[in-house]
Amino acid sequence: MLKTFPKGGIHPEENKITSSKAIKRIPVPKIVYVPIAQHIGIPSEIIVEKKDKVEIGQVIAKSGGFVSSNIHTPVAGTVTKLDMIVDSSGYKKQCIVIRTDQKNESNFEVPDFPLKKEITMDQKDILQHITDSGIVGLGGATFPSHVKLDLKNDNKVDCLIINGVECEPYLTADHRLMLEKAEEIIVGIQILMHALHINKAVIGIENNKKDAIAVLKEATRDDKRIKVAALKVKYPQGSEKQLIKAILKREVPKGGLPMDVGVIVHNVGTIYAIYQAVQYDQPLIERVVTVTGKNLENASNFWVKIGTPIKDLVAEVGGLPEGTRKIVNGGPMMGKAIKNTDVPVTKGTSGILVISEEEASRQESKNCIRCGQCVFVCPMGLEPHLLMNLSEKGLYERLSDEDVMTCIECGSCSYVCPSHRPLLDYIRFGKSIVKKLNTAKN
Amino acid sequence: MADPIIISASPHVHSARTSKKVMYDVLYALIPAFLVSIYVFGISALILTSVAIISCIVFEYLIQKYLLKTEITITDGSALITGILLAFNLPTNLPIYMIIVGSLIAIGVAKLSFGGLGYNIFNPALVGRVFLLVCFPVQMTSWPTAIENNLSIDAITGETTLGIIKEGLMYGETMTTISERIPSSMELLLGLTSGSAGEMSALALLLGGIFLIVRKVITWHIPVTIIVTMAIMTGIFWLVNPELYASPIIHILSGGAILGAFYMATDLVTSPMTKKGMVIFAVGIAIITVVIRLFGAYPEGISFAILIMNAFVPLIDKYFKPRRFGNKIKSKII
Ligand code: SF4
Ligand code: SF4
Numbered sequence: 001m002l003k004t005f006p007k008g009g010i011h012p013e014e015n016k017i018t019s020s021k022a023i024k025r026i027p028v029p030k031i032v033y034v035p036i037a038q039h040i041g042i043p044s045e046i047i048v049e050k051k052d053k054v055e056i057g058q059v060i061a062k063s064g065g066f067v068s069s070n071i072h073t074p075v076a077g078t079v080t081k082l083d084m085i086v087d088s089s090g091y092k093k094q095c096i097v098i099r100t101d102q103k104n105e106s107n108f109e110v111p112d113f114p115l116k117k118e119i120t121m122d123q124k125d126i127l128q129h130i131t132d133s134g135i136v137g138l139g140g141a142t143f144p145s146h147v148k149l150d151l152k153n154d155n156k157v158d159c160l161i162i163n164g165v166e167c168e169p170y171l172t173a174d175h176r177l178m179l180e181k182a183e184e185i186i187v188g189i190q191i192l193m194h195a196l197h198i199n200k201a202v203i204g205i206e207n208n209k210k211d212a213i214a215v216l217k218e219a220t221r222d223d224k225r226i227k228v229a230a231l232k233v234k235y236p237q238g239s240e241k242q243l244i245k246a247i248l249k250r251e252v253p254k255g256g257l258p259m260d261v262g263v264i265v266h267n268v269g270t271i272y273a274i275y276q277a278v279q280y281d282q283p284l285i286e287r288v289v290t291v292t293g294k295n296l297e298n299a300s301n302f303w304v305k306i307g308t309p310i311k312d313l314v315a316e317v318g319g320l321p322e323g324t325r326k327i328v329n330g331g332p333m334m335g336k337a338i339k340n341t342d343v344p345v346t347k348g349t350s351g352i353l354v355i356s357e358e359e360a361s362r363q364e365s366k367n368c369i370r371c372g373q374c375v376f377v378c379p380m381g382l383e384p385h386l387l388m389n390l391s392e393k394g395l396y397e398r399l400s401d402e403d404v405m406t407c408i409e410c411g412s413c414s415y416v417c418p419s420h421r422p423l424l425d426y427i428r429f430g431k432s433i434v435k436k437l438n439t440a441k442n
Numbered sequence: 443m444a445d446p447i448i449i450s451a452s453p454h455v456h457s458a459r460t461s462k463k464v465m466y467d468v469l470y471a472l473i474p475a476f477l478v479s480i481y482v483f484g485i486s487a488l489i490l491t492s493v494a495i496i497s498c499i500v501f502e503y504l505i506q507k508y509l510l511k512t513e514i515t516i517t518d519g520s521a522l523i524t525g526i527l528l529a530f531n532l533p534t535n536l537p538i539y540m541i542i543v544g545s546l547i548a549i550g551v552a553k554l555s556f557g558g559l560g561y562n563i564f565n566p567a568l569v570g571r572v573f574l575l576v577c578f579p580v581q582m583t584s585w586p587t588a589i590e591n592n593l594s595i596d597a598i599t600g601e602t603t604l605g606i607i608k609e610g611l612m613y614g615e616t617m618t619t620i621s622e623r624i625p626s627s628m629e630l631l632l633g634l635t636s637g638s639a640g641e642m643s644a645l646a647l648l649l650g651g652i653f654l655i656v657r658k659v660i661t662w663h664i665p666v667t668i669i670v671t672m673a674i675m676t677g678i679f680w681l682v683n684p685e686l687y688a689s690p691i692i693h694i695l696s697g698g699a700i701l702g703a704f705y706m707a708t709d710l711v712t713s714p715m716t717k718k719g720m721v722i723f724a725v726g727i728a729i730i731t732v733v734i735r736l737f738g739a740y741p742e743g744i745s746f747a748i749l750i751m752n753a754f755v756p757l758i759d760k761y762f763k764p765r766r767f768g769n770k771i772k773s774k775i776i
Contacts, residue, residue: 007767012455090449169455241767254768326448332455339449355454362450366518367560369461372715381766383715403766411453418461419560425451 002207004232005242008379010412012169012235012333014208018292019172021300023180026316028107032075032307033344034060034096035087039136040143041067046096052079056106057283060096063131069144070134074285074305077101088329088336088343095344098307115183116279119191126195126278133277134284134347139163139174139238139267140330142348145274148264151196156262160192160201161247164216164268165231165238167206168331171351173288174268176301178205178212181272182219188275189226192266201226202247203268206233235333236410240265242379254406269350289313289345293354295321304345310352311341326355333411366419374413374423380406384413384423391430400434407431464710465519467657471650472526472705478643479530486534487639493538495525497545505554512558520559524548527567527705530640531698531745532574536581543577544570564752565712568745575745603696604741607688616685624692641698651704660708663720668703669694671728679736693735702727702744712752719755719762726751 037043044061054060054073061071077100085095100107121129131146151157162185166174178185189201203220205213207230220226229247231237241252243265250261258265266274269287276282285306292299297318304313310327314320320327320341328335329349374384382403390399404427413423479487502521506514515521528548532541548570556562575582583605603624610620641647654660672693679687693699707713707727714723727747734743 007765010457012457245767251768254766256768324447326450326454328452328454330452333453335452335454337447337449337451337454339447353454359455361448363456363460366461367558369464369520369560369710370713370715371461371464371710373459375715375764376717378764379767381764381769383763385715403769406767409452415453415455416457416459418459418464420456420460422451424453428451 002230002232003246004234005237005246005379007381008377008412009234009236009242010377010415011233012415014233015169015292015294016172016175016208017170017294018290018299018301019175019209021172021176023173023176023288023301023303025110025303026308026312028075028100029305029308029312030100031080031309032073032098032100032305033083033085033309034071034073034098034307035085035093035344035346036061036071036096037087037093038071038142038306038346038348039069040141041065041069041147043094044068044071046082046094048079048096050079050082053077053101054079054098056104057285059134059283060098063134063144067144067147069136070132070283071096071306072134072283072285073098074307075100076104076106086339086343087346088338088349090336090339111282113276113280113282115187117183117187119187119194119278121191121278123195123197126191129277129281130274133273133282135270135273135277136284136347137267138269138273138287138347138350140334140348140350142346145266145270148259148266149192149196151259157196157198157259157264158200158262159248159264160189160196160198161243161258161263161265162189162201162203162268162271163238163240163243163265164203164205164209164212165243166209167233167235167238168333168335168351169235170292170353171290171331172292173290173301173350175209175212176290177272177288178209178268179215182212182215184275185216185268185271186219186223186226187279188271190223191274191278192264192271193225196264198264199225203228204231204237204243204247205229206231206237208233236379236408236412239379239408239410241408254403284347287345287347287349289349290351291317291354292351293321293324293356294359295323295356296354297321304349306345306347308345309341310338310343310345313345313352314341314354320354321356323357324354325357325361326359328353328355333415334409362422363420365421368421369419371418373416373418377412377416379410379412380408382407384417384427385421387430388421388423388426391426391433396430396433396437399430400438404430404434462519464659465523467654467659468523468705469519469526471653471659472523472530472640474646474649475530475640475643475701476526478646479534479639482642483534483639489538490532490534490536490541490639491526491529493541494529494532494545495522497542498522498525498528498549501546501549502554505550510554515559518559521549524553524566524570527640528570530701530705531567531571531638533582533584534639535584536574540574540578540581544574547573560711562711563755564749565706565709568706568749572745572749602741603692604688604735607692608735608741611686617688618685638698641701644695644700647700647704651700654704654708660704660710661717661720663717664708664713664724665703667721667724668707668728668731669699671725672699672732675728675732676736687736693732697735697742698744699731702731702748706745707748707751712755714755714758714762716759716762716764718764719758722758722762723751723755726754
């Protein structure tokens with residue numbers, strides 16, 4: 001029996017249309033727009049000025065605190081503007097605009113990094129490299145990675161979990177990376193195990209990626225400390241809490257962190273970035289992005305420089321098809337709809353999904369028929385119909401008592417509701433109010 | 443770009459499941475039982491069901507349009523289902539006006555006065571049925587004999603199986619002598635007996651019930667728990683004294699137990715939301731049903747049992763919540 005988390009979950013249409021498409025490079029963008037708030041936490045501080053010349057990989061905004069991250073320029077060129085640009089959140093955010101120097105060869109070299117297995121750095125150096133290289137969670141959470149690795153001396157972390165689940169429909173960025181960079185990912189895992197003194201690591205992969213499971217099993221044959229766990233296909237298994245439960249049967253307590261049950265979770269993309277940072281001193285300036293949608297001509301996976309406007313990516317797959325009604329930064333379950341394709345790719349962009357008319361429109365919300373589907377599918381054991389009701393009525397005290405804050409916003413409830421009730425919309429709204437009230441209280 | 447780009451919050455996809463599809467699945471599930479009913483009772487079953495359906499829909503329309511002045515919801519399929527389920531719980535020779543009264547009570551009182559679909563506490567069809575039972579006890583408990591047909595059904599009586607047993611036992615008969623007058627288990631299974639329109643064939647109802655479970659409209663928890671609990675309870679009495687108590691098989695195959703367990707108790711709106719809650723709810727229904735059947739005045743009793751337990755659903759939902767992830771768990775480190 002394949003492992004999975006026990007409570008709730010759904011199985012939306014997988015639509016992994018790009019899973020056999022090797023990761024390609026797109027032409028270097030003429031202009032990049034690098035936002036300074038690409039991660040969870042404090043935005044970075046800009047350390048360049050207009051007209052500055054920058055070299056590829058140079059720090060252009062430095063970490064603004066502990067929970068923050070450095071940002072490096074993905075191209076060599078000239079800073080043309082410090083501007084406010086709408087990012088995928090829909091809000092204007094501060095951005096460093098850099099024009100690519102067309103004459104600078106470093107921009108057009110295709111990087112070649114042969115596999116480097118030997119780990120020469122000590123623990124301190126490794127952590128320093130990860131901090132300096134601006135690495136954040138690439139699965140979408142964008143939590144600065146060094147924060148997760150900053151273990152107190154009394155920590156009891158005994159297991160590293162590598163998240164290769166990619167449970168979002170459509171997305172295949174992690175899948176491709178696992179296939180194409182399996183050996184590197186294993187070295188990345190070994191680097192972290194070395195740095196954290198952990199002797200056990202498990203790579204969790206859903207069983208719809210049998211090829212990746214096979215490749216990684218092969219790559220781990222010499223290191224018995226690393227296991228590959230094939231998981232049943234079920235959304236939202238990529239959520240940290242559900243993944244830990246699925247693999248180790250440990251349950252992160254309410255309001256707690258994976259560390260509380262002795263686990264650290266990192267996405268495969270992050271692990272690859274860590275490998276690059278430690279073995280080749282490469283900062284995080286590019287990532288894999290799946291550009292996909294049922295009506296796209298050449299949907300595929302790409303190595304994309306951070307700050308590339310999404311329109312460059314769309315052009316690469318044959319342009320927006322007729323009847324496009326929605327463009328999503330991320331997957332269909334948790335991604336954010338964006339207004340236009342000027343929005344740049346950031347560290348958290350795992351995919352661009354183009355949705356057509358038929359799929360995009362929401363149906364009218366009807367009365368709750370108390371069918372209980374939302375309750376069955378909620379992986380956190382919540383009662384979404386009740387939470388929506390309380391949020392609608394403004395009963396925030398009760399909303400808080402009903403554990404609204406533990407909602408992971410996976411959207412399973414809204415997905416399944418036969419009455420098309422916008423459950424998560426109301427729950428999100430309720431959460432934001434409860435959060436405000438809680439901060440006010442303290 | 444010609445068409446505006448839609449900005450809305452995630453999720454951006456939806457399962458193809460809609461309330462309407464759920465209602466249609468229920469409808470399909472009722473087809474086998476309906477066919478058996480027509481086979482056994484002929485045209486009268488057709489008339490009964492049509493009258494109930496039409497009056498439920500018409501009442502919903504009229505009340506929503508002229509009295510409540512709200513949105514008309516007759517196309518969502520729920521009034522249609524209420525009509526069918528009400529009909530299934532009535533004798534086929536009931537006077538037409540009574541069917542209409544029952545529909546009015548079901549739709550007007552049990553459903554719309556509570557706020558419409560989703561807000562009603564009691565199963566509308568059962569409220570309609572029980573109202574008629576209380577107001578017109580004679581008509582509601584005289585069942586037609588099934589029409590003679592080329593299969594020459596012989597085990598036909600004007601009373602329900604459980605009715606005969608109850609009466610017999612009251613007059614001091616034993617099960618051995620009574621059993622000569624009641625249909626065999628096989629006949630009960632196939633529906634070649636007497637009773638309300640839709641409760642005839644346990645087999646046809648089971649078929650539809652399994653369909654509902656396969657289509658994930660209902661889960662097994664309520665029907666299976668009701669049937670198992672009833673079997674255990676009636677089984678104990680039967681083992682203690684088989685001359686005074688009917689066997690579990692008779693109890694389960696007759697008196698609308700299957701209809702109640704699979705179609706009435708599982709009504710989404712009026713049953714609990716969690717699986718734990720469903721089991722509690724179902725055990726309650728089974729116990730009340732058996733108590734009414736063995737010790738009460740009515741031979742059947744599952745309708746009353748369901749309505750009584752309907753009243754407890756808000757309470758059950760309050761106390762039997764799903765287990766919250768990460769609640770009261772000590773971090774266990776191996
Ligand atoms: S309530 Fe939150 S955690 Fe539960 S299904 Fe809905 S979005 Fe997911
Ligand atoms: S899934 Fe929708 S209709 Fe069903 S109980 Fe939840 S909110 Fe109500």
